[in-house]
Amino acid sequence: MSAAEKITVRIRVNGEPREAVVEPRTLLVDFLRENLNLTGTHIGCDTTYCGACTVLLNGRTVKSCTLFAPMADGGEITTVEGLTTNGELHPVQNAFAECHGLQCGYCTPGLLLSTVHLLKRNAQPTDKQIRKAIAGNTCRCTGYQNILKAIRMAASEMEKR
């Protein structure tokens, strides 16, 4: 196979089978944004630091700027677009809105997915556990206090269900 040769990548994204023919060097984030037109996943630093590109791959958060798309072939991905059901916001999205857990919103999709991932593993995290869980998501607006509030609220709302 020559370097120029494109390959077919098939991924189940937000429950729907999707595929595209791409160069192997295509980053997962560009596959989602450019090939599938799912622009909710953001590119921030593009250097594996900021977490704006965080998505769930087979149930675990990854930085989609740091995977080549073929590595996710055959996998399942959840992006921020997949959090709502029938137009209803996910409880984590609701909590971020209620607590003003964002200002410019650029980092928010990544933070939402990191929160979903955290609460799936640990329904009632301590503040320390919350801080550790979002250490890979950088927010330059909020100072994080309202994000912590939002995550605490999401945890208690989801517990009630």
Added chain:
Amino acid sequence: MYAHPFSYHRVQSLGQATKLLQQLGEESRVLAGGQSLIPLMKMRLARATALIDINFIPGLAEIKNHNGELRFGALARHTDIEMSEHVVAIPILHDCAAGIADVQIRNQGTIGGSLAEADPSGDWGATLLTLETSVQCIGPQGERSIKLEDFIKDAYTTVLGHDELVREVIVKKAPRNSGGAYLAFKRSAPVYATASAAVQLTLDGKDICKEIRVVLGCVGLTAVRARRAEDELRGKKIDGKAIQRAAEAARETAEPQSDMRGSADYKRALVAALVKRAIGIAVRRARGERVEAGHEYVGR
């Protein structure tokens, strides 16, 4: 950012990977978790004309516990190790796994990739050098087992041949009355540590140090054994003064470079402080206490 174009090859076995590495030549590289390689390729600091993706090889991420050994498949992700029930027996492994970079990177990065990358600031090298660790490698000639101290040769350099891969990392469980700790100080979660210290010791009675290993990270071309620090404690009573002497000896062993993470003097001071604390935690753990330890950064 885009990497240079490369051809992509997905393999189903390590044997197949070895053959492809031979066929594709020196500019082909192995792709495991990709958390070091992909950023380097994007920044054009690394160039590969072909990538051999081993992520789809079945069974390569298993963690097994038998015969007094923990065996980590090359693809065991840091998160898998953090969550493994087997790792409870060796707390220093949990310290390391649970604090590498951030959640997303731990979900993807692998122990085999980290050791093969041999970054002088990598966490696994320093941690595993305090234990009896060997690396099981596979190449065209078959398999060979290499002690970790012989496996890492230099910064970013191991003894692996171009067509050779890590299959498994084997760690011998420490004897009774042993305890260890890995402390890494970093400026924020996703970055490499400024300096780190790993200590593993065995007590004789309540406070005599029977055996000890002290390893420093980020302050040399590879993780380095602080043998003089070990000598200050081995066979001796562990008290505040002895620990202080060990910390001073570690400071002298460190050969840090000044860089954006801190000046050489600062890193020497940091290493001494980390060694001192790591010894204290290792002793308490050897006595059966549960102590939390690991990576430290602002906002944690």
